[in-house]
Amino acid sequence: MSEGMDLERTKQSSRTDRNIRIETLFPEIANLYGDHANIRYLKLCLPDAEYVEDMLSAEPHFATEKPDMIYMGPMTEHQQELVINKLRPYIDRIKELIEQNVVFLMTGNAMEIFWDRIENEDGTSIEGLGIFHYVAKRRMFNRYNSAVMGLLGDIKLVGFKSQFTHSYGDNSSEYMYEVTKGDGINRETKYEGVRRNNFMGTYTLGPILILNPDFTLYLQKLLGVEEPKLVYEAPMRDAYEERVRQYEETEFVLT
Amino acid sequence: MAKKTTRFYLAMFMGKLARGTQKLLGMNATFFPGKLALQICPDFMGQVDKPKYLIGVTGTNGKTTVSNLLVDLLETQGIKATNNRSGSNTKAGVASALLINATFGGKSKNEWGVIEIDERSSMHIHPYLKPGYVVCTNLFRDSILRNAHAEYIAGIISANIQPETKLILNADDLISSGVAPDNERVYYSIKRLPTDTETCHNIINDCRICPKCGAELEYEYVRYHQIGKAHCPKCGFASPKPDYEAEVHFDEKYMLLNERGTQQRYDLISDSIFNVYNQVTVTTLLREMGLTAGQIRDGFSRLHIVDTRYNKITVGGIDVIDHMAKEHNPVACSVVFDYLSKEPGTKEILFLLDDEKVLENMTWMYDCDYEKLNSPLVKHIIIPGNRAKDQKLRLIMAGVPEEKIIIGMSDEEAPNYLDFEGTDKVFVLHQCYKPMLSKKLDGMIVELIRKREAQKG
Numbered sequence: 001m002s003e004g005m006d007l008e009r010t011k012q013s014s015r016t017d018r019n020i021r022i023e024t025l026f027p028e029i030a031n032l033y034g035d036h037a038n039i040r041y042l043k044l045c046l047p048d049a050e051y052v053e054d055m056l057s058a059e060p061h062f063a064t065e066k067p068d069m070i071y072m073g074p075m076t077e078h079q080q081e082l083v084i085n086k087l088r089p090y091i092d093r094i095k096e097l098i099e100q101n102v103v104f105l106m107t108g109n110a111m112e113i114f115w116d117r118i119e120n121e122d123g124t125s126i127e128g129l130g131i132f133h134y135v136a137k138r139r140m141f142n143r144y145n146s147a148v149m150g151l152l153g154d155i156k157l158v159g160f161k162s163q164f165t166h167s168y169g170d171n172s173s174e175y176m177y178e179v180t181k182g183d184g185i186n187r188e189t190k191y192e193g194v195r196r197n198n199f200m201g202t203y204t205l206g207p208i209l210i211l212n213p214d215f216t217l218y219l220q221k222l223l224g225v226e227e228p229k230l231v232y233e234a235p236m237r238d239a240y241e242e243r244v245r246q247y248e249e250t251e252f253v254l255t
Numbered sequence: 256m257a258k259k260t261t262r263f264y265l266a267m268f269m270g271k272l273a274r275g276t277q278k279l280l281g282m283n284a285t286f287f288p289g290k291l292a293l294q295i296c297p298d299f300m301g302q303v304d305k306p307k308y309l310i311g312v313t314g315t316n317g318k319t320t321v322s323n324l325l326v327d328l329l330e331t332q333g334i335k336a337t338n339n340r341s342g343s344n345t346k347a348g349v350a351s352a353l354l355i356n357a358t359f360g361g362k363s364k365n366e367w368g369v370i371e372i373d374e375r376s377s378m379h380i381h382p383y384l385k386p387g388y389v390v391c392t393n394l395f396r397d398s399i400l401r402n403a404h405a406e407y408i409a410g411i412i413s414a415n416i417q418p419e420t421k422l423i424l425n426a427d428d429l430i431s432s433g434v435a436p437d438n439e440r441v442y443y444s445i446k447r448l449p450t451d452t453e454t455c456h457n458i459i460n461d462c463r464i465c466p467k468c469g470a471e472l473e474y475e476y477v478r479y480h481q482i483g484k485a486h487c488p489k490c491g492f493a494s495p496k497p498d499y500e501a502e503v504h505f506d507e508k509y510m511l512l513n514e515r516g517t518q519q520r521y522d523l524i525s526d527s528i529f530n531v532y533n534q535v536t537v538t539t540l541l542r543e544m545g546l547t548a549g550q551i552r553d554g555f556s557r558l559h560i561v562d563t564r565y566n567k568i569t570v571g572g573i574d575v576i577d578h579m580a581k582e583h584n585p586v587a588c589s590v591v592f593d594y595l596s597k598e599p600g601t602k603e604i605l606f607l608l609d610d611e612k613v614l615e616n617m618t619w620m621y622d623c624d625y626e627k628l629n630s631p632l633v634k635h636i637i638i639p640g641n642r643a644k645d646q647k648l649r650l651i652m653a654g655v656p657e658e659k660i661i662i663g664m665s666d667e668e669a670p671n672y673l674d675f676e677g678t679d680k681v682f683v684l685h686q687c688y689k690p691m692l693s694k695k696l697d698g699m700i701v702e703l704i705r706k707r708e709a710q711k712g
Contacts, residue, residue, distance in 0.1 A: 028463040028471060033399050034621030036458070041652070056464060057471050057489075076406040082469050140407075145400045147614035160616040162399045206618025210648070232651050239644040246613035246641070 017046035020223055023061050024053045025072040025110075026083060033162065035073030035107050037207035044231040045220065056086055063090055067102060068223050074108025074205050077138065077164070081126055083113050091129050098131070103222050104199040107208060109163060111194060111201025112136040118165070132194055132201075134169035134185070148182035148204055149247045150192055155214045158243050159204035167203075176200050181252045198222055213240050257301040259361055266296035267303070267361055270354045285342025289350030300346075300383035303353045303361050306337050306368030308544060311384060311420075313372045313412065314392030314431060315405070316587055317533050318344070321392055322371040324537045328554035329367055332546070337368035344371040346379040374408050375401055377415040389416060390423040390540055392532070394431040395480060395586040396461055400616060405430045405461050423540045425532070426497040427482050429462045429472075443539040444497035445531065451476040451483065457589060459622050467492045478528065479593075480586055499539040503531055512538060519548040524555050529590060570701050571708040574600075574680045577697050582608045582686040583615075585622035591684065592627040600679030602633050605669055605700075607685040607693055609640030617645050625653035634678060638662045639669045666692055670699040675707055 024039050043051060052067070054060040062070060075083065087094065094114075098104065112118055115128040118136040128136075146161045157177050166186035175184065176193030184192040185203065193202035202208075209216045213236050220228035230236060270292035277284035292299045312322045319340075326338045339352035349370055356364045372380050374394070381389075391412065394405040402408050409430055416422070416435040424432045426442035455477045462481035465472055470489035477483035486493035502511045508523045510531065524534055534555070541551055564579035578595070581587040588608070595602065610617065628636065628650065636659060638646045643662035650660050661672050673681060681700055685693035 031459070032396075032404055033616075034618035037621035037652075055471055056469055076404050078406060079464075082464075143400065143403060145616065147616075160618055162403070162616055164403065206616070207621045210621070210652070232648065235644070235648045235651055235657070239648045242644045243613075250613055252614065 017049040017223075017225055020046060020049040020069070020225070021061075021065070021067045022046070022049055022051050022069045022071065023067040024051070025060065025070060026056055026075070026079075026086075027053050027073075028055060029079045030073045030075045030083070030110060032074045032076070032205075033108060034206045038073070038105070038107070038209045039071055041207065041209050041216070041231070045216065045229055046223075046225065056082060060087075060090065062097060063093060066097065066100065069103040069105065069219075070097070071105050072107075072110040072113075074110055077140075080109060080113060080118065084126065084128055087113065087129055091131065094129065095131060098197050098199045101198050103219065104201070105219070106199075106201035108203060108205035109136070109165060111203070112165065112167065114194075114199075114201065115167065115169075132169075132174075132196070134167045134171065134194070136165040136167045138165050140164050146182050147247060147252065148179060148192070149244070150177040150179040150182070150190075152177035152215065152218070155212070155218055156244055157204070157208075157212050157215055158240070158247055159208050159211055160206055161203045162205065163203055176202050181247055210236065211240065211243070213237050257298055259302045260296065260298075262296040263299060263302040263361065264359075266292040266299050267354065267357070267359055269295055270299075270351075271359065274351075274355060283341065285339070285351050285355070286347050287351075288354050289342075289352070290347035292354055293347060293350050298383070300350050300353060300380070303357050304363045305353070305384060305386075306356075306363045307366045309368040309370070309384065309386040309388070310540065310544075311370050311372045311381070311386035311389040312392070313374045313377065313389060315374065315395040315397050315402075315408070315584070316590070317392040317529060317536070318371050318390075320530065320533045321390060321536050322369050324533060324558070325369045325540070327558045328537060328541070328551065329369070331554040331557045332550050334367050335365050337363065337365045337370075339370055344373040345376045349380055349384065374412055377412050381412075381415040381417055381420075385417045386420055388423060388540060388544065389420050390536055391425070391431045391434055392536060393425055393428045393482070394434075395584075396459060396622060397586075398583040399619065400583070409434050421543070423536065423543065424495075425482075425536070426495040427478065427484065429466065429481060429485060429494060432495050433466060441499070441539060441543055442495045442497045443499040443501070443535050444494075445478075445501045445503055445528075445535060447476050447484070448478065448503065448528070451478050453477070455480065455483075457624055458626075459585065465490060465492050479590070499535065499542070501531070501535045510535070514539075514542055514548070519552075521548075521552055521555060524559055527594065566697070568697065568701055571675075571704040573675060573678055573704055575683070575697055575700050575704070576680055577683045577685065577693050579687060579690070579693075580608060580684045582610070583619050585619045585624075588619075589624040589627070592624055595682055595684075596627040596630050596633075598680060600632065601677055602680045602682055603673045603675070603678050604628070604633060604636045605673065605681065605683045605696065606636055606638040606646060607640070607666070607683065607689055607696070608646065609642050609686065609689075611641065613641050617642060620645065620649045625649050625655075629654040633659065635672070635674055636660050637664075637669050637672045639664050639666045666696065667699070670696055670703055673700065673703070675704055 114131040115134040117125045119125040175191035176195040179190040217228045270288040274284045274288040337356035342348040413435045422440040426444040465487035468490040472485040475484045500513045566577040580591040
C-alpha cells in the first residue's frame with residue numbers, strides 16, 4: 001500500500017450498509033473476465049446497500065449525486081474509447097470524488113481510462129482523462145498472461161492478469177499494492193496499479209473480491225461498514241488459502 | 256497461385272517422407288509433415304495447389320461439427336474432400352492436410368476441400384488458402400489467454416479474410432455477422448422459437464451495445480448469450496435479413512428452410528439447437544455451392560452427428576455419459592451445463608474441469624452459468640484436482656447446496672464417491688485435454704455399477 005494510505009485516514013464514517021450507494025460504470029460492456037461477479041458478491045455481503053448502474057446511453061449518477069463506491073471492469077479496446085469519450089465531460093467531478101475519498105475500484109484495463117493516453121503500435125494514441133499521469137502501450141499480438149501475488153499493507157492479494165497493454169510512468173508513490181510474485185504495471189516494476197486516496201486501479205482482473213477475502217473486508221471498512229462480513233466465508237477462505245499456498249510453492253513463468 | 260519454387264518441391268518431398276515415416280511408426284502424421292514443409296518453404300500453403308471448391312470453417316463454437324458434417328455429407332454424394340479433421344486447425348495442421356492430399360508435384364488430388372480454421376490462426380492461413388467460401392459459425396467469449404474477447408477475434412478474421420471469399424454468416428449473431436463487411440455474404444437464421452426470451456438468461460451477452468453508435472441494443476428475442484434478434488433504436492442498425500431462414504419443428508424433428516424464397520423441408524439430425532444451427536449452416540453453404548436440396552436431404556439421411564465429445568454407456572439401468580466441456584470457454588461450458596440441467600432423471604456429476612497448472616486463469620468460471628447446475632435432480636458433484644476449491648466456491652455461489660459438493664480426492668479415487676442409489680445418470684464432464692482420463696474413469700464407473708448389480712444379485 002502506498003505511504004499514507006492507512007485505513008483510518010481514508011475510510012468513510014461508520015455506518016451500516018443501508019446508507020451505502022455503490023455505482024457500477026457501464027456494466028453492459030465493462031465486464032469481460034468474470035468481473036461482474038465482484039458486484040454480485042458485494043450485493044450478498046451488503047444486501048441493504050443501494051446499487052446503481054450507469055449505462056453508456058445515460059448521464060452517470062455520480063454526475064449529480066455522490067456515491068460511496070464506483071466500480072468498473074475491463075472492456076475491449078474499442079469500448080475504452082467509448083468510455084473515455086463518455087467520461088470526458090466529468091473529469092473535474094471525478095477528481096472531486098477522488099478528493100472526497102470515494103472508493104473507486106477499477107479492474108483490468110479500466111484504469112487506463114484515467115491515464116494521460118493509450119498508445120497503439122502504429123504510433124497513434126488515444127487521449128485519456130489525464131487524471132493519472134501514466135501511458136498505456138498496446139501490443140495487440142503479444143498478450144500478457146500471468147498470475148500475480150502481492151501485498152496491500154499486510155493483506156496478501158492473489159489474482160490474474162491477461163492484457164494487451166502495460167503501463168508506464170512512476171507509480172512508486174501511488175501504487176495499489178506491491179507485487180511479490182509476478183509484475184507490476186509493467187515488466188520492470190513491482191508496483192502494481194494506482195492508489196490515490198481511495199481510488200484503486202489494478203490490472204488484476206476477474207472476481208478479485210471473491211478471490212481475496214481480506215481485501216473484501218478491507219474494502220467494506222473503507223466504505224465505513226461497522227461490521228464487515230463475508231458471505232460463504234469458509235469456502236472462500238479455503239480457496240484463497242489454497243491459491244496462496246500454490247502460488248508460494250510455484251515458480252512464476254511469465255508469458 | 257504463387258509460382259512453385261525449388262524449396263516448395265523440397266518441402267513437399269520432405270513432408271511426404273516425414274509422413275510416411277510417421278505412419279510406419281504408427282503415428283497420426285497430421286501435424287509434423289506440415290510443420291516441416293512450412294519450415295523448409297514458409298510459402299508452402301501459398302504455392303501448393305488448392306482444391307477448386309475450397310471451404311474454410313471458423314468461429315468459436317461448432318466449427319468442428321460443421322466441418323465434419325460437410326466432409327461426411329459430401330462423401331455420401333461421392334465427393335471426397337481434402338480436410339484436416341484428424342489433425343490440427345492451426346497452420347501446421349492445415350499445411351499437413353494440403354500436403355497429404357496433393358501429389359509430389361503439388362497438384363491437389365481432390366476438387367473439394369473443407370478446412371477447419373482456428374480463428375486465432377486466421378492471419379497464417381486465409382492469405383495463403385484464399386478459400387472461395389468461409390463459414391463463420393459464431394463468435395463468443397473464449398479462452399481469455401489466447402482470444403481476449405470476441406471483438407478482438409472478429410477483427411483478426413476481418414483483417415485476414417481475402418476479398419474474393421464469399422462468407423456464410425449467422426444472422427442471429429451480431430458479432431460474427433459483422434466480420435469482413437466488404438465481402439460478399441450470405442446470411443442464415445433460425446426463426447423465433449417458443450423457448451426464446453425477451454431478456455438474456457445467461458450471465459454474459461457480449462453484444463449489448465450497438466457496434467455502430469454505442470447505444471444500447473433492443474432485443475426482440477434472445478436465444479442464448481448474444482444469439483437472437485436485435486436492433487438499435489438510435490441509428491437503425493439491426494440483425495441482418497437472412498437469405499436462408501429455418502422454421503424449426505422440434506416435436507416433429509424437421510425444419511422448413513426458406514431458401515431465398517423457396518421452401519425446402521429437411522429432417523433434423525439432432526434435437527439440440529446448437530446442432531440445428533450446424534445443420535442450417537451446412538445446408539446454406541452447400542445450397543450456395545450448387546448442391547440440390549435432394550442431395551442434401553439424402554446426405555443428412557445417411558449420416559449422424561459423430562460427436563466425439565459425447566459418449567453414453569448404459570449399465571445396470573444407469574446412463575454413464577461422458578461429455579466434453581471446453582474449460583476456459585464459458586459459453587461452451589454453459590451450453591453443456593444447460594443441456595445437463597434439461598436432461599430428465601437424477602444425476603451424479605463427476606467434474607474433471609481442472610487446470611494442471613495452478614497459475615492458470617480461472618476467472619472464466621464467473622462468466623459461466625454454473626447456476627444451471629443448481630437443480631434438485633443433481634444429487635452430487637464430485638470434484639477432484641487443483642481447481643476443486645475454486646469450483647466448490649463457484650457452485651456454492653450458484654446456489655448449489657454445499658452438502659452436494661464433494662472435493663478432496665484424486666482423479667482415480669473420484670468414481671468411488673459417486674452414489675448410484677436412485678441415480679438415473681452419471682455425467683463425466685471433462686476438458687479437451689483429458690479424454691483418456693475420462694475414458695479411464697468411465698470404465699471404472701461402469702465396473703462399480705456392475706459390481707453393485709452383482710452384489711444385489
